[in-house]
Amino acid sequence: MRLGFLGSGNMASALARGIGEPALCFDPVGDRASALATELGGEAVADAAALAERADAVVLGHKPGQLLDAARDASGARAVVSILGGVPIADLRAAYPDRPVVRLMPNTPAGVGKGVVAVAIEAREPGVAAPAGEDELRAELLGLLARCATVVELPESQMAAATAAFGVLPAYVSLFAEATVDAAIRHGMTPDAAGRMVAAGIEGSAALLRAQDHDTLAVRRGVTSPGGSTARGLRALDRGGLREAVQDAFDAAVAVS
Numbered sequence: 001m002r003l004g005f006l007g008s009g010n011m012a013s014a015l016a017r018g019i020g021e022p023a024l025c026f027d028p029v030g031d032r033a034s035a036l037a038t039e040l041g042g043e044a045v046a047d048a049a050a051l052a053e054r055a056d057a058v059v060l061g062h063k064p065g066q067l068l069d070a071a072r073d074a075s076g077a078r079a080v081v082s083i084l085g086g087v088p089i090a091d092l093r094a095a096y097p098d099r100p101v102v103r104l105m106p107n108t109p110a111g112v113g114k115g116v117v118a119v120a121i122e123a124r125e126p127g128v129a130a131p132a133g134e135d136e137l138r139a140e141l142l143g144l145l146a147r148c149a150t151v152v153e154l155p156e157s158q159m160a161a162a163t164a165a166f167g168v169l170p171a172y173v174s175l176f177a178e179a180t181v182d183a184a185i186r187h188g189m190t191p192d193a194a195g196r197m198v199a200a201g202i203e204g205s206a207a208l209l210r211a212q213d214h215d216t217l218a219v220r221r222g223v224t225s226p227g228g229s230t231a232r233g234l235r236a237l238d239r240g241g242l243r244e245a246v247q248d249a250f251d252a253a254v255a256v257s
């Protein structure tokens with residue numbers, strides 16, 4: 001299946017890189033499309049209409065608010081894959097009538113083969129069938145996504161929560177890492193040494209969580225000796241309102257999505 005990326009920005013590029021197939025690319029900004037096409041071994045095309053005509057499926061990589069304008073330009077799309085945050089399948093079907101449509105929520109670590117992608121399951125009225133070719137598109141896409149991500153199929157009603165849980169997570173983890181590096185620098189460490197240690201520490205902690213069946217309490221207990229430094233640090237984070245802040249951030253992201 002030849003994918004055509006309509007918009008070659010941050011998320012579309014990460015996904016294209018993770019899937020690792022030559023693809024068609026279009027973007028109105030500078031040399032974004034040609035840079036991505038060169039990296040993928042694909043081809044940058046002159047406009048959205050040409051992309052739609054030549055791709056087996058068009059991946060919507062523009063901003064959510066650009067859906068209707070983009071759909072007018074790419075009206076010849078044979079099939080549509082959306083990564084648009086907060087745009088329901090019903091809106092995608094209205095913009096691209098009678099075409100197979102799949103709605104995804106990816107995150108940027110897909111670009112380094114460590115992504116998460118939620119694939120929406122539409123709530124359909126009984127007896128209402130999907131457009132011809134949609135099941136095949138979905139099946140082929142699931143195979144491509146598995147190359148670079150943990151793929152989870154979710155009811156569409158949970159896509160906003162998925163966005164808040166992992167779509168935005170690279171930014172939150174980076175903020176936590178940055179704060180830790182800054183603290184380490186205040187204690188005399190070099191930015192380079194602190195940065196490498198913190199990134200490796202985050203990677204290892206995530207691997208440990210997976211190995212222990214995502215049991216966060218077990219991982220915490222494993223490093224928290226009574227009266228020790230971790231116990232004092234965790235208390236300081238609680239006093240600082242970390243849990244409340246995380247809940248507020250989650251709620252804010254859900255509200256937008």
Ligand SMILES: NC(=O)c1ccc[n+]([C@@H]2O[C@H](COP(=O)([O-])OP(=O)(O)OC[C@H]3O[C@@H](n4cnc5c(N)ncnc54)[C@H](OP(=O)(O)O)[C@@H]3O)[C@@H](O)[C@H]2O)c1
Nearest residue numbers: 006007009010011027029061062063064070083084085106
């Ligand atoms: N970034 C993430 O972590 C993430 C995660 C999950 C989902 N998403 C979704 O991914 C989409 C893109 O986000 P992003 O962060 O990658 O944004 P981005 O880096 O700004 O990329 C979007 C690109 O699409 C271009 N574009 C605008 N209108 C277009 C059109 N009609 N046809 C083709 N390209 C067009 C934009 O150009 P202009 O700048 O000129 O508008 C821009 O270069 C959004 O819908 C977002 O909800 C992002």
